Amino acid sequence: SYELTQPPSVSVSPGQTASITCSGNKLGDKYVCWYQQKPGQSPVVVIFQDTKRPSGIPERFSGSNSGDTATLTISGTQAMDEADYYCQAWDGNTAVVFGGGTTLTVL
Amino acid sequence: QVQLQESGPGLVKPSETLSLTCTVSGGSISSYYWSWIRQPPGKGLEWIGYIYYSGSTNYNPSLKSRVAISIDTSKSQFSLRLSSVTAADTAVYYCARDISGPAAGWFDPWGQGTLVTVSS
Numbered sequence: 001s002y003e004l005t006q007p008p009s010v011s012v013s014p015g016q017t018a019s020i021t022c023s024g025n026k027l028g029d030k031y032v033c034w035y036q037q038k039p040g041q042s043p044v045v046v047i048f049q050d051t052k053r054p055s056g057i058p059e060r061f062s063g064s065n066s067g068d069t070a071t072l073t074i075s076g077t078q079a080m081d082e083a084d085y086y087c088q089a090w091d092g093n094t095a096v097v098f099g100g101g102t103t104l105t106v107l
Numbered sequence: 108q109v110q111l112q113e114s115g116p117g118l119v120k121p122s123e124t125l126s127l128t129c130t131v132s133g134g135s136i137s138s139y140y141w142s143w144i145r146q147p148p149g150k151g152l153e154w155i156g157y158i159y160y161s162g163s164t165n166y167n168p169s170l171k172s173r174v175a176i177s178i179d180t181s182k183s184q185f186s187l188r189l190s191s192v193t194a195a196d197t198a199v200y201y202c203a204r205d206i207s208g209p210a211a212g213w214f215d216p217w218g219q220g221t222l223v224t225v226s227s
Contacts, residue, residue, distance in 0.1 A: 001168060001169075030210075031210070031211045033213035033214075035152075035214075042201060042216075042217040042218065042219055042220055043152065043201075043214070043217055044215075044217075045213050045214065045215045048206070048213040048215075049207075049211060049213070054215065086151065086152055088152075088213065088214075090209060090210045090211070090212070092210070093209040093210045094165050094209065095154070095165070095167060095168065096142070096154035096157075096167075097154070098151060098152040098153065098154060099151075100151045101151040101152070
């Protein structure tokens with residue numbers, strides 16, 4: 001079965017750029033989306049189809065996907081961005097796969 | 108805007124069947140794929156399966172033998188049944204709408220989630 005690998009944790013200083021990676025075999029051939037989940041809340045999509053940002057999501061969130069790695073980039077990170085982030089892709093047309101999640105700490 | 112709400116027992120005994128329903132409001136259940144996703148306490152997300160409004164389904168291979176998802180378009184509801192549960196099935200269960208469908212879809216919105224504990 002297809003697997004997506006994320007680093008367990010990423011730390012960033014306020015105002016700096018945070019990068020969260022998601023790795024999988026030929027991931028660049030698939031669409032990737034990213035979810036933000038704050039404690040006690042449901043996940044919210046912040047990036048879909050590799051690079052698209054839903055309405056209401058700040059412009060500081062951006063995504064890329066090439067080769068075996070997709071990256072979620074948060075520019076000018078704010079304290080409110082501290083959360084768990086999950087990448088998601090499809091294994092063919094039949095199964096959804098999530099990455100293990102990355103805890104972003106803003107300190 | 109579309110809202111999803113999970114409902115069902117919060118406690119299920121080992122070996123029994125977990126049953127949950129997701130009610131869709133504020134929009135049509137037609138023309139979309141609808142999924143169940145779970146998250147064990149302190150752990151990551153696991154996709155359980157989806158159902159299309161027409162009734163076609165697809166399940167996570169690791170759960171396929173125990174899972175059934177059904178839909179009632181007249182009630183704007185879809186349901187999850189997970190049989191032979193164990194403590195490992197304890198999780199927050201979310202329902203979600205899949206925008207765009209297989210190979211390209213993403214989940215938006217999600218329900219608030221409901222905690223199901225498997226314990227005697």
